[in-house]
Amino acid sequence: MTIHRISIEGNTCEFQQEDQDTVLRAALRAGVGFPYECNSGGCGSCKFDLIEGAIENLWPEAPGLTERDRRKNYLLACQCRATSDLHIKMRPAQEYVPPITPQRRKATFIGAVDLTHDIREFRFGTEGEADFLPGQYATLTIPGIASPRAYSMSNLANVQGEWHFQIRRVPSGKATERLFHKLAMGDEVEIDGPYGLAWLREDNPRDIACVAGGSGLAPMISIARGASAAGLLKTRNLHFFYGA
Ligand code: FES
Known part of the structure; x- marks a missing residue:
């Protein structure tokens, strides 16, 4: 090296x-x-x-x-x-300055759930905890794909080391074709992260507005889950705006 x-x-x-x-x-x-x-x-x-x-x-x-x-x-x-x-x-x-230091980790494909006709939630497991803030993303290095792809986590940080990504299939997209059609249980990818600045600020007392478009819904879902888990929705409203 x-x-x-x-x-x-x-x-x-x-x-x-x-x-x-x-x-x-x-x-x-x-x-x-x-x-x-x-x-x-x-x-x-x-x-x-x-x-x-x-x-x-x-x-x-x-x-x-x-x-x-x-x-x-x-x-x-x-x-x-x-x-x-x-x-x-x-x-x-x-x-x-990253609130959580980004790291490279080997991750194993542990399951997938179809959410719509073209969005699938892919789940990966790593050794050690999955440490990130709601709204952050990681990059995935997928075997056979030259450059890493950035996807947001849709779940919350957890000690089990689970990373969930809701990914929309891109017609003729090399990475999503690989993920949707070639990835098998137990396959390994590399996850590098967390990255991103659009994370939930728990200490801000204002209402929360989530605006999503090209990024997809995953980071907003993580933020909504994080706000709920932290009890923030007892005193604040959460507004969701989504444009395709
Ligand atoms: S172009 Fe480098 S961070 Fe966006």
Whole structure:
């Protein structure tokens, strides 16, 4: 395993990246508040400037960068892997420090339930507890699929180590075709997480509004379950808005 050191311009903090990680995941695992949202190249929140060092760009055409960003040589931390020690420019912020440190875990497929004609809940088991906040997501590395896919958990954290994902079948989607048609009981995947900032804030006294669209319902279901389990719905309303 190769390890590269990543230092930040104007900041004393430094972190290490193992070869299979991205710059973003390495930062979050080290407790560095690297701005991000999607972890998959779409949002552009994880832009950084490379001052020194070499990287492998996993998805140079990622839509998270505009043409202007590319002219300025910005890169996406979620799509870059250090191939040498790096010195980078970005601004860490406390709000992005993960409340639970993301980890890679081997997971076993333990069951599935059809919820609608095209949504199935897939259940995986890991050794040790499933530790995440309602509304967070994890990435799944599925055998035979080149890049990990991000899916939100629909259940709540639990000591049994169960991770439930409600996944909609995407017509001609390679990952969902594999999950829906090839995955057999006992098959192994890798779960990396938890990630995501849209988690339930139990200490906020206001009503809760869950707005879901392309992300699907899973994170909102987890938030609703979390709010109910914490007794928050005795004093607050929960509003659900869902657009296909
Ligand atoms: S976190 Fe969204 S593009 Fe990197």
